Amino acid sequence: MCALKITRSILWQLSNYTLLQAQTTTQTIANSIRFYYTVKRKVAKDENYLSKHLYDKIRIKGPITVAEYMKVVLQNPMQGYYMSKDMFGEKGDFVTSPEITQIFGEMLAVWFLNEWQKIGCPKPLQIIELGPGRGTLSSDIVNVFSHFKALHNASLHLVEISPVLSDIQAGTLCLQSSLNNNKNALVYRHGISRHGIPVSWYKQLKDVPEGFTLLLAHEFFDALPIHKFHKTYAGYKEVLIDIDNSEEKEYKFRYVLAKNDTPMLKVLLKSNETRDHVEISADSLLIYEQICQRLASSGGIALICDYGHNGTGTDTFRAFKKHTQVNPLVKPGTADLTADVDFSLIRDIANKTNDVLVFGPAKQKNFLQRIGIEHRVKALAENMEDKKDVEHLNSCYKFLTEESKMGERFKFVALMPATMKKIIDKYPVVGFV
Numbered sequence: 001m002c003a004l005k006i007t008r009s010i011l012w013q014l015s016n017y018t019l020l021q022a023q024t025t026t027q028t029i030a031n032s033i034r035f036y037y038t039v040k041r042k043v044a045k046d047e048n049y050l051s052k053h054l055y056d057k058i059r060i061k062g063p064i065t066v067a068e069y070m071k072v073v074l075q076n077p078m079q080g081y082y083m084s085k086d087m088f089g090e091k092g093d094f095v096t097s098p099e100i101t102q103i104f105g106e107m108l109a110v111w112f113l114n115e116w117q118k119i120g121c122p123k124p125l126q127i128i129e130l131g132p133g134r135g136t137l138s139s140d141i142v143n144v145f146s147h148f149k150a151l152h153n154a155s156l157h158l159v160e161i162s163p164v165l166s167d168i169q170a171g172t173l174c175l176q177s178s179l180n181n182n183k184n185a186l187v188y189r190h191g192i193s194r195h196g197i198p199v200s201w202y203k204q205l206k207d208v209p210e211g212f213t214l215l216l217a218h219e220f221f222d223a224l225p226i227h228k229f230h231k232t233y234a235g236y237k238e239v240l241i242d243i244d245n246s247e248e249k250e251y252k253f254r255y256v257l258a259k260n261d262t263p264m265l266k267v268l269l270k271s272n273e274t275r276d277h278v279e280i281s282a283d284s285l286l287i288y289e290q291i292c293q294r295l296a297s298s299g300g301i302a303l304i305c306d307y308g309h310n311g312t313g314t315d316t317f318r319a320f321k322k323h324t325q326v327n328p329l330v331k332p333g334t335a336d337l338t339a340d341v342d343f344s345l346i347r348d349i350a351n352k353t354n355d356v357l358v359f360g361p362a363k364q365k366n367f368l369q370r371i372g373i374e375h376r377v378k379a380l381a382e383n384m385e386d387k388k389d390v391e392h393l394n395s396c397y398k399f400l401t402e403e404s405k406m407g408e409r410f411k412f413v414a415l416m417p418a419t420m421k422k423i424i425d426k427y428p429v430v431g432f433v
């Protein structure tokens with residue numbers, strides 16, 4: 001059976017199940033947003049906490065890199081943007097594809113099932129998600145896997161730095177979970193999913209045990225710190241962040257250029273670089289390398305979805321607050337900081353050893369349509385009785401696939417071990433051709 005036929009057959013088998021799920025969803029959600037859980041943890045809020053912290057840091061050690069600024073703003077244990085609140089949905093700062101409709105997660109599950117079946121469904125199976133947000137995508141994927149009885153000897157591994165989000169993920173995925181009292185343990189929380197598989201939480205990917213893996217990273221890499229470089233008459237310089245003393249205002253920051261070559265400029269910038277602005281995430285490079293090593297040594301399939309470019313992007317560092325783009329240097333910690341992902345760097349890392357094959361980037365619109373989202377939406381709509389549900393379904397579909405919405409900017413890249421080449425030559429990876 002050709003790969004696409006397998007996908008269609010999986011989709012067909014899924015249709016009854018998804019109808020039930022979709023009806024519940026469309027009845028209970030408003031404006032495409034799902035709210036599963038309310039955060040109980042309260043963190044004392046001081047809007048100036050991070051500004052003061054950064055101000056003191058820069059006063060003592062001088063201008064800092066954009067990566068260091070992002071790390072403090074997003075990951076500071078006390079009040080980092082990701083550490084202390086739920087930022088998703090209509091009332092938050094942004095919305096992501098899995099939060100718009102469960103069809104997104106289900107299509108990705110179908111894709112994984114299809115590719116996994118092609119290689120004979122190796123077990124035990126580890127499903128890893130990097131940066132799982134509210135846990136919605138993992139939940140939708142595990143639901144589909146359970147429908148196909150694919151969860152025997154399977155486990156879910158979540159890499160998440162945010163204590164607040166890990167609470168929410170546990171609420172989404174598990175009936176019960178508990179925090180590990182041993183602060184040095186690699187697994188800081190564990191639980192059993194509603195479908196009975198073990199779920200473990202880690203701070204970093206390298207802590208997840210080796211094993212055959214289906215790995216997913218959706219809007220994860222865009223949240224990792226980047227270094228910024230700017231082309232000047234005197235060659236490239238790293239962009240730094242300094243205190244701005246030009247006004248009397250407290251805690252103002254500004255961009256400056258490093259006078260000398262910084263270590264990261266020497267390490268990260270390619271000698272043949274020509275763009276005026278270049279952004280490189282050293283943290284992402286490390287994780288791409290870890291993913292490639294994991295796939296090469298233990299086998300598996302990885303799917304990375306994010307907004308980004310193929311080595312052509314320039315000045316993309318920005319901030320979002322309440323669904324509006326704002327200045328990243330104003331009120332740090334109150335807005336999400338993000339930068340487009342450079343997918344060409346994934347290929348560069350994979351090509352270093354030739355142990356891993358890279359597919360894509362493919363536009364979200366093309367990827368979802370090639371894996372059959374239209375068939376699914378049509379099948380669901382045909383079984384819906386309420387016109388409003390059909391309208392809602394269609395608007396979600398358009399939001400995910402229209403080029404002016406999420407269809408063009410969001411892209412998919414898949415990684416597979418080079419040992420799978422023969423199978424892939426015979427049954428090409430669905431979604432990329």
Ligand SMILES: C[S@@+](CC[C@H](N)C(=O)[O-])C[C@H]1O[C@@H](n2cnc3c(N)ncnc32)[C@H](O)[C@@H]1O
Pocket residue numbers: 082096097098099130131132133134137159160161162165203217218219220223224
């Ligand atoms: C933009 S959200 C995306 C959430 C989810 N994947 C989605 O698409 O709805 C980024 C996620 O990555 C997590 N995160 C950010 N930096 C991280 C890091 N260095 N290590 C682990 N998780 C991180 C955040 O806490 C959050 O769960």
